[in-house]
Amino acid sequence: MKQKTLLATAIAAALVLQTWSVAAQDAAPAQADQAKSLETVTVTGSRIRSVDVETSQPIFTMDRAAIQATGLTNVNDILARMPSAGTPDITPQDTLSSGADVGGRYVNIRNLGSQRTLVLVNGKRWSTSLSGLTDLSTIPVSMIDRIDILKDGASSIYGSDAIGGVVNIITKEKFEGSEANVYYGQNGKGDGQTQNYDFTWGHSTEKNSIIIGASYQNTDPMWNSKRSDTSYAQGPRHPNAGLGLGPWGRVVDPTTGDQYVINHGSTATNDINNYHLYDPTSTADKYNTQKDMTFRAGSKLKNLFVQERYKLTDNITLHGAATYSTRDTSSQLAGYPFQSGAADPAILISGQNAYNPFPGQDVEFFRRTVEMPRVTDSNSKLAHVDLGVDGYFQFLGHDWSWDAGFTFDQNKIKQVTTGNIYLPNARAALGPTTIINGQVACASAADRAAGCVPWNILAGPGGTPQSVWNYVNYVGTDRQTSYTSDWSANVSGGLFDLPAGTVNLAVGVEHRGEKGNFRPDAADSQGLTTNLASAPTSGAYNTNEAYAELDVPLLRDLPGAQELGLNIASRYSHYSNFGSTTNNKYSFRWRPFADLLVRGTWAQGFRAPTISDLYGGTGQSFETFLDPCDSKYGAAATSSSVAQRCAAAGVPANYRQVDQTGAQITSTNGGQTPVAFLSGSNANLKPETSITRTLGLVYSPHQVEGLDFTVDYYNVYVKNIISSVLAQDIVDFCYIQGDSNFCNNFHRSGTATSNLVAGSIDQLNEGLSNLGTLKTEGYDVGIHYRLPETSFGRFRIASDSTYLNKYEIVSGPGATAKTPVGFMYGEDGLYRLRSNLQVDWDYREFGASWTVRYYSGLKDNCYTDTIECSSPSYTNPWWGTYGMSQKGSVAFNDAQFRYTAPWKGVFTVGVNNIFNKKGPYYYSVTTSGTGSSPYNPAFDIDRYFYVSYNQKF
Template sequence: MKQKTLLATAIAAALVLQTWSVAAQDAAPAQADQGSAKSLETVTVTGSRIRSVDVETSQPVFTMDRAAIQATGLTNVNDIIARMPSAGTPDITPQDTLSSGTDVGGRYVNIRNLGSNRTLVLVNGRRWSTSLSGLTDLSTIPVSMIERIDVLKDGASSIYGSDAIGGVVNIITKEKFDGAEANVYFGQNGQGDGTTTNYDFTWGHSTEKNSLIIGASYQNTDPMWNRERDITSYANGPRHPNDGWSGTGPYGRVIDPNTNQQYVINHGATNTADLSNYHLYDGSSNADKYNTQQDMTFRAGSKLKNIFLQDKYKLTDNITLHGMASYSTRDTSSQLAGYPLSTGGTGVAISGDNAYNPFPGQDVAFYRRTTELPRITWSNSKLAHIDVGAEGYFQFLDHDWSWDANYTYSQNKIRQIGSGNLNLVNLANALGPTETVNGQVVCANAAARAAGCVPWNILAGPGSASQQVLNYVNYIETNRQTSSTDDYTANVSGGLFDLPAGTVNLAVGIEHRGEKGNFRPDANVSAGLTTDLAAAPTSGAYNTNEAYAELDVPLLRDLPGAQEFGINIASRYSHYSNFGSTTNNKYSFRYRPFEDLLVRGTFAHGFRAPSLDNLYGGEAQSFETFLDPCDSVYGAAASNPAVAKSCAAAGVPAGYRQVNSTSGKPITNSNGSQTPVAFISASNPNLQPEQSITRTLGLVFSPHQVEGLDFTVDYYNIYVKNIITAVDAQDTLNYCYIQNDPSFCKSFTRAATANPVTGVAAGSVDSLTETLYNLGTLKTEGYDVGIHYRLPETSFGRFRIASDSTYLSKYELVSGPGAVAKTPVGFMDGEDGLYRLRSNLQVDWDYKQFGASWTIRYYSGLKDQCYSNDPTDLVECSSPNYTNPWWGTYGMSQKGSVAFNDAQFRYTAPWKGVFTVGVNNIFNKKGPFYYSVTSTGTGSSPYNPAFDIDRYWYVSYNQKF
C-alpha cells in the first residue's frame, strides 16, 4: 500500500511539473511508402522515449502499416508477425494438441528464436497482459483496431524493462476515426476445413476536443483434423503409414500372471472370461495397435470476441486525457486420442473376482486405449484491460517538453475443462469384484453400486461399453487460473540545450508494477485420483519499482564526411521484491557520412525476470523419455569406467539394462525409453533473472539518384546467460553420473526391486524431480537485409517492391555446465526450424480502384534425422555416416528449401466498399516431413509447424460509412 501511495505522489508531482514522454522512435515502414531518396519518411515508432529522434536512428525497427497487414489476408496478430523472416516458432502454437496447461489455445510471438517470453509486447507503448508463465496472448488484441505494428529487433530493457531481449512488438491502435467501418471475412483451407469467419465493426467520432472510437469483433475458426491429410494422418508420415502406431490399442490386452505372456482379445469377441477367445500379442504387427492420429486435432478450433473503447479528450491547450478499455474472450477446443489405460500407468488391475477376468482368482494387469472417450479440452480465457492517463506539453529551458502519467490494469481469467481422463476410484470399482444379481453382473461393493458403479468389461473391444459405464468412469475436470497486473508510469521528455549539431534531449521516467496470480487445479486431479497428470496449486506475487533516463546528444552535423553524428545513452534501474535489483544500460550511435547513407549501432544490456510460474509454480507430473547413463550397452557406463563406477556405488546392479516401458524388454538403441511412472517437475523461488547483451551494427542507404529506393542491412549478436532452464530427467542423470555433480544425485531414486504392476525394473529410476535452475546460455547472430523500392508512377499504375530477409549465421545453446553446445543452425531442432535463410518478397500494384499483390515466402533447406537410426538399415538418409552430437543419432537427411506464393486482388467500389479475394500458398506447396519434430511439441505428426499445411483462400468485404 505504501508503494502505491509513493507512486501516486510521484505521478501527481509529474502532473504538476507537466512532464511527459511518448514511447516512440522513428523508422522506415516496411512494405509501405518509403519517402524520398535523400531521407526516409518520419513516422512515430518504438524504441526511444525521446520524441525528436529522427527516423534513421540507431535502432532497427520493422513496421507494418494497415495496408501491409491487410495484404497478408490473415486475421490474427500472431500469424501476421510470424510472417516476418526474423520470427521463430512460438513456444505454443494452435497445433500444440499434446501440450498441457492454461496457456494452450493462446497465440504468441517469438522474435529471433529466443522464446516467446523473451519478446515484450506493448500496446501503444505500454505493457499488455501476461500469463503466469510470462506469455502474452496476442489473440486478445483485435486486428480491426490496429493502425500499424512496430517490431524493434533489438534489446530494449533499458527503456522498457524485463522481457525485451529478443525484441519488442508495439501494436499501435487507431487514434482518430470519423464515421463507421464494417468488415466481413471468410476463409477456408483447400481441404474444406479450418474455416475462418470474421466480423468487426468500428465507429468513431472526432471533434476539436474529443476523439472517441468504439469497436467490436467476432472470429470463429473451425478445427483441423490430422486424419484429413496424408501428411498428418500417420505418426511417421505418409511414406511410412504403418510405423509409429501406439502399442496400446482399443482391444484389451492382458498379462498372464503365471507366464508373463501377453494376450489380446480376438477382435469382435465379447466373452473376455474365456482365454480361448484371445491370441498372443504381436508387437511387430499393427493388428492390435492403434493409429492415434485419426482421433487428434491438428489445429485447435477457437472463437474470439472483443469489444474495444478508446477516448482522447483535450482538457486544455496543453493537457489531454486519454483512456482505453478492452474486454476479450477466447474459447478454444482440442482433442487427443483416448487415454492409453494400463495397470502400470494407474496401479489399477482387473480383480481376480471380476466376472470378465480370463484368469479367475488372480488380479490381472491389462492395457486398453479408451477410444470411446477421446480426451477433449475446452478453454475459456477472459481478459479485461484498462488504460487511463494524461499527457501534455510545456516550455522549459527554452525548449519543448512533454509529459505523461498512466495507470494500466489488466486481469486475465482462464477456465479449462477437460473430459476423457478417468476417475481412478470409479475405475477401480468398475474393475473390482463382481457378483450376479437377478442374472445381471453387478459391482460387488454395495456402497459403490449405490453410487452408480457399473462393471466394465474393459478387455472387450471398442463400442462394447455402455454409456452408463462411460459416464461412471469418465472424469470432467476444471482448472482455473487468474493473473493481474497493476502498472503506474510517469515520463518526461524534452530539450536541455542546443549544440551546433542540434538539441540535447533528455527523457526520464518511473514505473511501479505489481504482478500477481494463482492457478487452482482440479482438486481430484491434484490429489492424483484421475489418469490426468497431477499438478499442485500455484500462487504468488511480486512488485517492481523502476526508474530510467535516456539522453540523446547530436555531436556533428553538416560537416564534410559527417553530415550527422549522434549518440544515445539509456539506463534503467529495476528493483524487484523477490530477487533484488538490476541495472541495464544501452549505448547507441548514428553516423551519416553523407546524405544518402546512415550507419547505426547499439550495445545493450537486457534481462528477463522469472515469471510467477517459474518462481511459485506447484509441482506437476510428467512422463519423460531418457537414456539411463547406467545402461551397460547404450549408456555412458558402457564406455566410461568412471560412470560405471558411480553407477555401481549408487547400487545399480552389474550389467544393468534400461527397460522399454512398452515392451518390458531392454532398450535396443540410444534413444532410451519413456519412464513407466510419472516424474515431478517443480519451480524454484530462488531463481535470478536471465541477463543478455545485444550488439547491432547496420546501415540505411537511400541513393538520391534512384528516388523511392531504400536498402538496409543490420548485423545482430545476442548473448543470453543465466537462462532459466528446466533440468529434465536426461540432464539430471548426466549431471549426476557424467559431470559427477552430487547435488543432482539427490533429485532421483532407484528401485531396489522390480515392480511388475508399475513396470519398473530393479535398479531403474523410479522417482525424479525436475527443477528450474539459472544454468543455460544462448548465443545467436545473423543479418537482416531489406530492400524497398517505390517505382515512379506510370500510366498503368504504381508498383512497390519490398524484400525482407534474415540470415541466421549462429545459434548456440548450452543447457548447463559441461553440456555439449547445441548449434542447430540449418537443422530442424525439435519444434523449431532454425533456417539459415528466410526471405519475403512482395510486389504490390495499385491502379485507380484496383489493386493486387504477390508475395513469395522462402525457407531454406534443413537437415533432419534419418527415418531409421539403425546404421545397418538407414532409410531416407543423404549422409548415413553423419553423427549428430545433440540428437545422439546416426545419419542425417537433407531436406530441401520451400517457397510459398500468396496472391491478393482488391477492388474499391464507388460506394466506399472494398472487395478482396486472395489465396495463400496458391500452388498448394507441401513442405518436407521432418522426423526430428517431436510429436509432443506439435500435437500431431512431425510436420513443420512454420509451414502452410494447405492452400488457403479467403474473401472479404470492407464498407466505410
C-alpha cells in the same frame, strides 16, 4: 535509495548541461509564451519524441496495408511470417501440451523464446500470464493501425523481457465514420474454416475523439485425419511406425507373465480362448492415435474496444481505453492409454470379477479408451483498462511533453477437461462383481449406491456400454487468474541547443504490481485421475523503476558527418523478490553522407522470474529422453566410465530402457517414459541477463528515388537462463559429466513392474534453475523499392531476410555446447536463411500482390540408419552418434487480388500456399507427434483460400 540517486543525477545533469549551454552559445530566441500543441507520437524504442529512431534503431514496421496483404486474421499468425520470428513456446498445433497457457497465441523473436519477447500496446505492457506469456489473440486486428517490431534489446527503456525484441502494437487513434469487415477462409482439405466479422465506429470534434469497435472470429479445428501428412505418427511413408496402445484389451497371465490380447470384435473376455498372444513387434494390436486428435485447436474470439481522447486545455489531453476479450479454444487427444500402473497402488482386474479370463487371480491389463477421447475446452477472459493524461509545456526554451497513466489487466482462464478416468470409480468397476436379477453388478452395496457399473475393460470397441463411460469419466476444472497494475509518469524535452541540434532528455518512473493464482482440479492434484497432476500456484511481486534517456547530436552538415549522434539510456529496477538491477544502453547514428546512415547499439537486458517460476506448484509430464545407462543406445554402450557409474548406481548389466508401450527403445532418440516426471518452481531464482550488440546501415541512394536498403548485424548473449533442468540434462550431468549433485534428482526402481523393467528411472524432478547460456548472431537484410508511377499502375517491391549465423546453447556446467543452426531442434526450425519477397501493384480501383516465403533446408533425425538417412555416418556430439537426414529448402507462394468499388467497398480474394506446397516431414518434432512443419502449419499444411469485404460508411 538507488532509484532516488538515479533521478537526482539525471536532474543535476540537466542543470549542468543547461549552464554549459548558456555559456557556450548565444541564448535561443525568445519563444512564444504558450507551448505549442504537439501531436502525440508513439515511438518504439525511445521515450524521446524528437529523435528519428525509426532509422537509428533496427525497427521493422507493418502498416495496415501490409497486415491486410497477408490474408491473416490473428496477430500471431501475421508476426510468424517475419523472417526473424521463431516457433512460439506454445502453438495451436501443440496438442500434447498442457497448462493454462494452452490455447493462447504467442510470438517469438530471434528464436529466443516467447518469454523474452516483450509485447506492448501503444507503448505499454499488455497482460501476461503467470508464466510470462502474452496472448496475442486478445488483440483484434481490426483495432491495429500498425505494428512495430524492435529487433534489439530494450530493457533500458521498457524493463524486463525485452531481450529478443519488442512488439509494439499501435492502435487507431482517430477514426471518422464507420467501417465493417467480413472475412471467410478455408483450408484445402475442407477444415479449419475461419470466419471474421468486425465493426468500427469513430467520431472526432475539435476537443474530442472517440472510437468504438467490436470483433468476432470463429476458427474451426483442423484434424490430423484429414491429411496424409498428419494421419500417422511417423508420416505417410511409414504408416505403421509410432503406433501405440490399442483399444483391444490386453491382459497379463499372472503365472507366466505372457500377455494376451482379446480377439478383435470379441466381447467374451472371461474365456482365454478368445485371446491371442501379444506380439510387441507386430502392428496388429497397436493403434494410430493421430486419427483421433486435432492438428490445430479450434477457437472463438470476441472483443469489445473503446478509446477516447478529450482535449481538456490547449496543452492537456485526457485519454482512456478499455478492451474486453474472450477466447474459447478446444483441442482433442486420443483416449487415455489406461493400464494397471496408472494408479498407486496399481489397479487390477479382481479375481472375483466376472469378466476376468483368469478367475480367482487378480490380473494386470492394458487398454486405450478410444471411445472417450480427451477434450480440453479453455475459456480466457481479459479486461484491460488504460487511463492517462498527457500535455506539453515549455522549459529551458524548448518544448517538453509529459504523460502520466495507469493500466490494469485482469485475465481469468478456465480449463475443463473430459475423457480422463476417475481412478476410485475405475477401481470399483474392475473390482469383485455379483449377479443381481440376472445381471452382473458391482459386489459392494456401497459402490452400487454410488453408481458403480461393472467394466468389461478387456472388451474391444463397442463392448463397453455408455453407462460405464459415464461412471469412470472425470470432468476436471482448472482456474487461473492474473492481475497487473501499472503506474507510470514520463517527461521528455530539449535541454539546450548545440551546433548539431538539440540535446534531449527523457526521464520517468514506473510502479508495477503482478499477482495471480492457479487452482488445479482437486482430484487431479490428489492423483485420483489419469490427468497430469499439478499443485496450486499463488504469488505476487512488485517493482519500482526509474529510467533516464539522453540524446546528444554531436555533428551535422560537415564533410564525412552529415549527422553524428549518441543516445544513452539507463533503467534502474527494484523487485520485491530478488532485489535490484540496472540496465544500460548505448547507441549511435552516423550519416557520413546524405544517402547512408550507419547505426549501432550495445544494450544490457534482463528477464525477471515469473510468478510460475517463483511460486508455481509441482506438475507432472511424460518426458522423452535417452537413458545413458541403456546398454545398446546409451553412452554406457561406448564409454567405460559411464558404464561404471551406471553399475555403481545399481543399474543391472545389459539394462535396456523401455518406452510407454513397455517395448525396448529402438534408437538414440530414446523413448517417452511410462511414468510421469515432476517439475517445479524455485523461489530463489535470479533474473536472466543479456548483452545485445547491433551494427547496421540504411542506404537510400538519391539517384533511385523510393529505394531503401538496410542490413543489420545482431549478436545476443543470454546467461543465467531460467529453465527446467530437463530429464535428459539431469541424467547426462549425472552419468556423462559425472556431476553427483544431479544424481539426487531421480530414483531407479529396484524391481520390475507392469510397465518398467528393473533399473528404470521411476521418479525424476525437473526443477527450475539459473543454468546455462544462449548465444545467437546473424544478419537482417531488407530491400524496399517503390517504383515511379507508370501508366499501368504503381509497383512496390519488398524483400526482408534473416541469415542465422550462430545459435549456441550450453545447458549447464561442463555440458557440450549445442550449435544447431540449420537443424530441426526440437520444435524450432533454426533455418540458416528465411526470406520474404513481395511484389504489390495498384492501378486505379484494382490491386494485387504476390508473396514468396522461403525457408532454407534443415538437418533432421533419420527415420532409421538405412531409411531416409542421407548421412548414416554423421556424428554430432550433442545430438547423438547416429545419422542425419538433410531436408531440402521450401518456398510458399501467396497471391491476393483486390477491387475497390465506387461505393467505398473493397473486395479481396486470396490464396496462401497457392501451389499447395508440402514442407518436409521432420522426425525430431515430438511435441505434436505429427512431424509437421514449424513454419506456420495452420496455413502451410494446405492451400488456403480466403475472401473478404470491407465497407466504409
